[in-house]
Amino acid sequence: MGLTYKISATIPYDMCDVNGNVRVPQMMALAMQVSGMQSIEVGMADDVILERFGLVWIISDHTLEITRLPRFLENVVIETEAVSHNRYFCYRNFRIMDVEGNILMAQRTTFMLMDIETRKVQTVINEIVEAFQSEFVKKIIRMSKFKDLEHPTEKEFRVRFYDLDMNGHVNNGKYLEWVYESLSEDFLMNHVPTKIELKYVKEVMPGGLIQTVVELEEVESIISHHEVHSDGDVNAYARMEWRSYKESEGEHEL
Amino acid sequence: MGLTYKISATIPYDMCDVNGNVRVPQMMALAMQVSGMQSIEVGMADDVILERFGLVWIISDHTLEITRLPRFLENVVIETEAVSHNRYFCYRNFRIMDVEGNILMAQRTTFMLMDIETRKVQTVINEIVEAFQSEFVKKIIRMSKFKDLEHPTEKEFRVRFYDLDMNGHVNNGKYLEWVYESLSEDFLMNHVPTKIELKYVKEVMPGGLIQTVVELEEVESIISHHEVHSDGDVNAYARMEWRSYKESEGEHEL
Numbered sequence: 262m263g264l265t266y267k268i269s270a271t272i273p274y275d276m277c278d279v280n281g282n283v284r285v286p287q288m289m290a291l292a293m294q295v296s297g298m299q300s301i302e303v304g305m306a307d308d309v310i311l312e313r314f315g316l317v318w319i320i321s322d323h324t325l326e327i328t329r330l331p332r333f334l335e336n337v338v339i340e341t342e343a344v345s346h347n348r349y350f351c352y353r354n355f356r357i358m359d360v361e362g363n364i365l366m367a368q369r370t371t372f373m374l375m376d377i378e379t380r381k382v383q384t385v386i387n388e389i390v391e392a393f394q395s396e397f398v399k400k401i402i403r404m405s406k407f408k409d410l411e412h413p414t415e416k417e418f419r420v421r422f423y424d425l426d427m428n429g430h431v432n433n434g435k436y437l438e439w440v441y442e443s444l445s446e447d448f449l450m451n452h453v454p455t456k457i458e459l460k461y462v463k464e465v466m467p468g469g470l471i472q473t474v475v476e477l478e479e480v481e482s483i484i485s486h487h488e489v490h491s492d493g494d495v496n497a498y499a500r501m502e503w504r505s506y507k508e509s510e511g512e513h514e515l
Numbered sequence: 516m517g518l519t520y521k522i523s524a525t526i527p528y529d530m531c532d533v534n535g536n537v538r539v540p541q542m543m544a545l546a547m548q549v550s551g552m553q554s555i556e557v558g559m560a561d562d563v564i565l566e567r568f569g570l571v572w573i574i575s576d577h578t579l580e581i582t583r584l585p586r587f588l589e590n591v592v593i594e595t596e597a598v599s600h601n602r603y604f605c606y607r608n609f610r611i612m613d614v615e616g617n618i619l620m621a622q623r624t625t626f627m628l629m630d631i632e633t634r635k636v637q638t639v640i641n642e643i644v645e646a647f648q649s650e651f652v653k654k655i656i657r658m659s660k661f662k663d664l665e666h667p668t669e670k671e672f673r674v675r676f677y678d679l680d681m682n683g684h685v686n687n688g689k690y691l692e693w694v695y696e697s698l699s700e701d702f703l704m705n706h707v708p709t710k711i712e713l714k715y716v717k718e719v720m721p722g723g724l725i726q727t728v729v730e731l732e733e734v735e736s737i738i739s740h741h742e743v744h745s746d747g748d749v750n751a752y753a754r755m756e757w758r759s760y761k762e763s764e765g766e767h768e769l
Contacts (some may be wrong), residue, residue: 275544277681284677290529333681419672421696422703423538427531427587442675446722449676468700 263353263395266299267340272331279450280506282330285457286437289323292355292368293433296341303392314386315378320433321350321371322404325457329365336360343393346385347401349373371402404458407498408486413474416443420469420491431465440487440499443473452483456502465489465496517597517607517649520553526589533704534760536584539711540695543577544688546609546622550595557646568640569632574687575604575625576658579711583619590614597647600639601655603627625656658712661752662740667728670697674723674745685719694741694753697727706737710756719743719750 276287300306310316331337338358345352350371357366374383390397418439426432437459441449465471472490477483487499530541554560564570585591592612599606604625611620628637644651672693680686691713695703719725726744731737741753 274681279679279683281681422700423692425533427528427535429533446676
């Protein structure tokens with residue numbers, strides 16, 4: 262159990278898709294901001310960690326379970342907790358809740374600390390994790406293996422100037438956007454995700470093109486398997502589980 | 516002189532480009548939100564206009580003059596005024612000011628009212644413009660003519676699912692993003708705009724591809740001339756004036 266931190270928010274127009282549901286990549290970006298706010302509160306803001314230790318946070322993976330997507334103008338609480346860490350990995354949970362406290366989205370994100378000079382991952386520094394009252398655990402949480410794609414469909418995207426953040430890196434949230442965009446508009450209009458697993462492997466470089474490849478599988482539920490490629494390398498893997506959007510009640514009431 | 520309305524804002528990380536300057540398309544989107552907030556305050560919110568008159572606002576064009584781009588974490592005031600209108604056009608001014616009241620960006624946007632059923636532009640309704648104390652003027656403000664492009668460079672973009680807003684339309688702000696993206700990363704890293712003129716001609720349809728074409732001209736200043744195309748039609752024209760970014764003092768101090 263680590264320190265928790267939460268904010269209240271109302272879902273604005275700009276964060277919603279055509280169906281009036283929150284856009285998951287933007288919801289995740291907001292969740293990351295909330296963790297940044299907690300870091301400031303406990304005196305371990307990103308610039309402090311950079312100045313004192315020469316380190317920056319990088320994200321290894323996200324696992325997100327979705328009961329229901331928050332909707333346009335809905336009031337939600339976004340809560341985060343720096344739960345635990347081991348030698349290299351720091352695990353942080355996020356919960357998006359409705360006004361009655363029901364959990365709409367539950368996310369676990371794995372962070373690592375990277376040396377800004379050598380670009381290499383460093384072992385966790387006690388002073389940092391203690392500020393968040395994060396618990397030391399031996400266990401490393403492993404994601405289930407990503408499937409080899411057999412007959413994937415490919416789409417190509419240009420990396421846009423505005424896909425870069427202020428540090429000149431492709432913003433973390435963009436990868437999930439590319440994953441979404443690899444699916445057809447028709448599919449996205451008629452399905453909502455129930456689970457998302459995303460693993461970052463290698464940073465996409467600014468400029469140039471990326472390819473997203475996707476393969477759909479329909480077993481008990483619909484599963485989409487994704488890879489983001491550039492320059493012949495895999496940059497990210499993702500797996501998403503979906504349910505039909507029409508089954509859902511009330512989500513059209515806007 | 517119409518009613519004015521203003522908000523204070525701090526420029527967040529997400530609104531900044533690689534140089535730590537505000538991203539103009541996002542600044543314009545925020546300005547539009549401020550005008551929406553004024554509409555709510557005077558009792559003429561978009562949903563009221565839709566329900567009572569069957570009308571929606573559409574944007575015809577923007578003219579934006581930029582003294583200096585707001586920077587990361589800078590506190591600004593965003594002020595809007597529904598200045599004047601004639602039979603078809605409503606003119607609204609925006610001013611982005613620094614803490615000392617200096618005008619950083621001055622924008623004029625021309626709005627029109629469209630019938631939601633017939634999709635045709637309607638004459639201005641007095642009850643609406645009176646709520647904003649907008650002044651009737653006979654004069655129609657005309658933009659200077661956009662140049663015919665002789666040797667343009669072309670880039671192609673996919674219209675993304677997330678380029679659509681909740682109404683299923685390509686968000687107005689996307690056109691300026693595409694205009695920016697038609698220029699090279701190198702150019703965008705080393706130049707900032709001083710003036711932007713953007714005229715919407717025809718809506719880009721969801722799905723499919725758009726082409727942005729651009730031609731650079733260097734006379735006394737650097738001017739870029741742009742068109743956004745899709746399906747053989749011109750969707751928007753733009754002209755931007757630029758200055759070298761390295762000349763500017765202090766903008767790297769982040």
